Amino acid sequence: GAGVSQSPRYKVAKRGQDVALRCDPISGHVSLFWYQQALGQGPEFLTYFQNEAQLDKSGLPSDRFFAERPEGSVSTLKIQRTQQEDSAVYLCASSRWGYGYTFGSGTRLTVV
Amino acid sequence: KNQVEQSPQSLIILEGKNCTLQCNYTVSPFSNLRWYKQDTGRGPVSLTIMTFSENTKSNGRYTATLDADTKQSSLHITASQLSDSASYICVVSGANNNDMRFGAGTRLTVKP
Numbered sequence: 001g002a003g004v005s006q007s008p009r010y011k012v013a014k015r016g017q018d019v020a021l022r023c024d025p026i027s028g029h030v031s032l033f034w035y036q037q038a039l040g041q042g043p044e045f046l047t048y049f050q051n052e053a054q055l056d057k058s059g060l061p062s063d064r065f066f067a068e069r070p071e072g073s074v075s076t077l078k079i080q081r082t083q084q085e086d087s088a089v090y091l092c093a094s095s096r097w098g099y100g101y102t103f104g105s106g107t108r109l110t111v112v
Numbered sequence: 113k114n115q116v117e118q119s120p121q122s123l124i125i126l127e128g129k130n131c132t133l134q135c136n137y138t139v140s141p142f143s144n145l146r147w148y149k150q151d152t153g154r155g156p157v158s159l160t161i162m163t164f165s166e167n168t169k170s171n172g173r174y175t176a177t178l179d180a181d182t183k184q185s186s187l188h189i190t191a192s193q194l195s196d197s198a199s200y201i202c203v204v205s206g207a208n209n210n211d212m213r214f215g216a217g218t219r220l221t222v223k224p
Binding site: 004031033035040041042043044045048056091093095100101102103104105106108 | 116148153154155156157158161201210212214215216217219
């Protein structure tokens with residue numbers, strides 16, 4: 001596609017529910033990032049993939065967060081047993097060679 | 113402490129006026145600095161990117177400057193338009209292009 005596509009755009013989850021957020025990067029983009037953005041704040045790094053390899057997951061806040069990119073294209077960020085503090089916008093970005101980055105519009109997660 | 117500090121936190125200006133946003137960073141080593149514009153409910157969109165050797169870069173009415181010695185950057189917006197209302201985020205990359213540190217952003221509101 002022409003850009004990075006994220007789905008769903010909005011997700012409301014009950015506390016304790018598991019959620020899965022999807023990112024479709026630009027075709028051919030090797031690098032893929034996930035960020036968490038709280039209201040009024042800049043994005044915070046969660047994890048980074050190069051093709052299917054997860055090279056850095058140091059930003060994942062707890063073991064409830066899990067990301068995968070099994071075929072080196074689409075990525076899924078999974079959050080288990082969601083908590084209220086997980087409420088944020090989750091942004092995905094992709095890049096061909098780690099220079100120009102394109103962000104998706106994000107998924108706004110609200111945990112009630 | 114965040115390695116990328118932006119000021120002001122928010123700014124309100126009248127349509128047609130100019131403004132300057134500031135970014136100070138402590139990221140070292142330094143690879144490049146980017147300014148992004150983030151409209152409400154959208155992902156960040158790249159405005160400019162500067163490497164160590166570049167002092168200034170323009171993109172239409174946006175002009176970014178960089179002083180790598182003092183670790184400061186500014187984003188100057190000329191003849192502001194209502195559509196400039198957004199958050200402007202400064203992102204500094206360390207030795208690795210993929211190691212991006214985000215500022216919290218400046219929220220700009222342009223009023224008619």
